[in-house]
Amino acid sequence: MYFYLRPPQKDPRHHNRGFILPVTLWIVAAIGLVVVAINQWLSNTVENARIFRERADAQLAFVGIRDELIFAMVTRPMSYRGMETGKLIDKVDQKDANALMAADYKTDRFLRLDGSPYIVESNPNYIIRIYDGRGLINLNGLSQPYVRRLLGLYELPEQVRNSLVDSLEDYLDRDDLTRISGAEEKDYERLGREPPANAWMVSPLEAQAILGWDQIQNFWRRELEAPLLTTCRVPGFNPNTASREALIASLPGLVEENLADMLLRRKERPFRNTRELSVASGTVLREEPFFFTFAPAACVIVELIHHTDGNRIRFSLTIDTLSTKTKPWQLDYVSQIPPKTPSDTAEPPSEEVFPAPDSVDADQRPDWEAVGTKPSRPLDFKSTNGAASNF
Numbered sequence: 069m070y071f072y073l074r075p076p077q078k079d080p081r082h083h084n085r086g087f088i089l090p091v092t093l094w095i096v097a098a099i100g101l102v103v104v105a106i107n108q109w110l111s112n113t114v115e116n117a118r119i120f121r122e123r124a125d126a127q128l129a130f131v132g133i134r135d136e137l138i139f140a141m142v143t144r145p146m147s148y149r150g151m152e153t154g155k156l157i158d159k160v161d162q163k164d165a166n167a168l169m170a171a172d173y174k175t176d177r178f179l180r181l182d183g184s185p186y187i188v189e190s191n192p193n194y195i196i197r198i199y200d201g202r203g204l205i206n207l208n209g210l211s212q213p214y215v216r217r218l219l220g221l222y223e224l225p226e227q228v229r230n231s232l233v234d235s236l237e238d239y240l241d242r243d244d245l246t247r248i249s250g251a252e253e254k255d256y257e258r259l260g261r262e263p264p265a266n267a268w269m270v271s272p273l274e275a276q277a278i279l280g281w282d283q284i285q286n287f288w289r290r291e292l293e294a295p296l297l298t299t300c301r302v303p304g305f306n307p308n309t310a311s312r313e314a315l316i317a318s319l320p321g322l323v324e325e326n327l328a329d330m331l332l333r334r335k336e337r338p339f340r341n342t343r344e345l346s347v348a349s350g351t352v353l354r355e356e357p358f359f360f361t362f363a364p365a366a367c368v369i370v371e372l373i374h375h376t377d378g379n380r381i382r383f384s385l386t387i388d389t390l391s392t393k394t395k396p397w398q399l400d401y402v403s404q405i406p407p408k409t410p411s412d413t414a415e416p417p418s419e420e421v422f423p424a425p426d427s428v429d430a431d432q433r434p435d436w437e438a439v440g441t442k443p444s445r446p447l448d449f450k451s452t453n454g455a456a457s458n459f
Contacts, residue, residue: 126374129191130381133372136190137198138397139425140179141366141387147171148308148338148362150200151179153428169340169363177430179422181364182309183294183371186422194372196422201300201367201384203309205317207275208240208268208299218317222286232280239264239278251279271384271401272297292405295369299400300384304361307345308338319351326350338362371405378407 145152145160147168154177161167179186181200188194205218212233219229227249234250243266246252253263262277269275272291276282290296296313305318315330316322322330330348339345342360346353353360366387373380384400423430 126379129194130372133188133191133194133196134370134383134385134399136188136422136425137196137368137370137385138387140423140428141368141385142389142396144428146364147173147178148340149173149178150181150309150338150364151198153177153179153423153430155429165363180309181368183311184420185373186420189421189427190424193375195375197294197371197373199295199298199369199371200306200309200364201298201302201369202304202306202361202365203311203314204295204298204300204369205314206298206300206302207236207272208301209303212237213320214317217320218313219284219287221313221316222284222290224284228280232278232284235279235281236275239275240266240268242266255279268301269299271403272299273403274299295371295382298367298369298384300365300367300369300386302365302367304365305359306361306364307349308334308362309364315349319349319353321351322349367400380405380407 140151140153145168152168152173154175156173156175156177160171179198181198182203183197183199185195185197188196205214215233215236216229219232224232231249234247238247238250238252244252246255251264256263256279259279261279264278265274272295275297276288290313294311296311305314307315307318310318312327312331315327326349330350333348339348340362342353345360367384369382369384371380371382381402382405383402385397386400387397389396
């Protein structure tokens with residue numbers, strides 16, 4: 069009798085359990101990945117929303133402060149001190165330019181247009197610095213001697229200075245004739261660069277497109293720290309609002325000792341005529357009689373600085389109340405400027421305030437306690453390299 073042994077049969081239930089476990093683990097892992105992806109998406113969405121909100125808030129602040137500045141420039145008179153505010157100015161005929169220049173002001177209600185920092189009364193999160201277009205170096209209308217003296221402050225060899233001056237004039241003029249050390253369209257094409265505009269520049273930073281000008285890095289670092297250049301379409305030079313470099317470039321023979329004394333005297337009482345300027349500077353002024361203008365222009369360069377992240381926006385504003393074809397003001401350009409570091413930026417005095425429209429003609433400076441908008445902490449200008457721009 070024979071017996072046959074059948075091999076043991078596997079229980080199908082064990083087989084199913086061995087299959088279901090890996091599938092379950094894969095499903096759990098997939099769900100985990102989906103949850104992580106959703107969390108990352110939500111995080112990115114929230115961060116993008118925050119950035120968009122900050123940009124929108126910054127844009128609204130920019131528009132509001134810009135409009136307040138336009139209102140002040142249109143309604144307040146300019147004198148040798150700057151922009152007159154308060155009510156004492158009403159004692160002077162605001163329509164008489166000679167009276168404005170000759171008045172002996174006894175009030176401190178005025179705004180210096182030399183880049184002095186002011187807390188914006190309507191939005192204390194911002195500092196505003198206003199630079200008179202006549203107090204800067206005008207690349208569109210400055211003659212060769214001034215440009216050479218300015219470039220000489222950066223220890224550039226004479227040959228380089230001559231080349232830069234010629235290239236600048238070739239870039240601006242409308243002809244295709246090349247100066248001795250200049251450059252015209254064919255020179256730019258040979259280097260694969262955009263041809264010269266052959267017209268006045270809109271922004272000073274446009275000069276970096278000129279052959280040679282993009283190589284003077286120290287010069288452009290100075291321009292980014294604070295406005296040195298302008299392209300305002302206004303005549304004249306205002307020594308009351310000019311920077312140290314602009315004064316040296318525009319006053320031949322001015323030495324450092326006289327410059328320091330001149331700046332101190334200007335702070336105590338701005339100059340009203342060439343005689344006062346000549347005495348303070350210790351130089352003989354041989355320039356044309358209409359070169360020096362002791363009142364600010366209707367074109368200003370403005371910097372708005374956010375006091376927590378240091379983000380800066382710079383723009384050129386021109387007021388033209390005589391225009392009948394366009395609005396009475398225009399933005400010539402708007403640029404985002406890298407934030408400064410704390411060591412480069414001085415904290416402005418808290419009492420220096422750019423007044424809101426309803427207090428621009430008040431007798432007293434704005435009272436922070438009464439207004440209820442004083443910054444909750446000192447202004448500390450922190451750098452945020454790599455941070456998203458608010459503008």
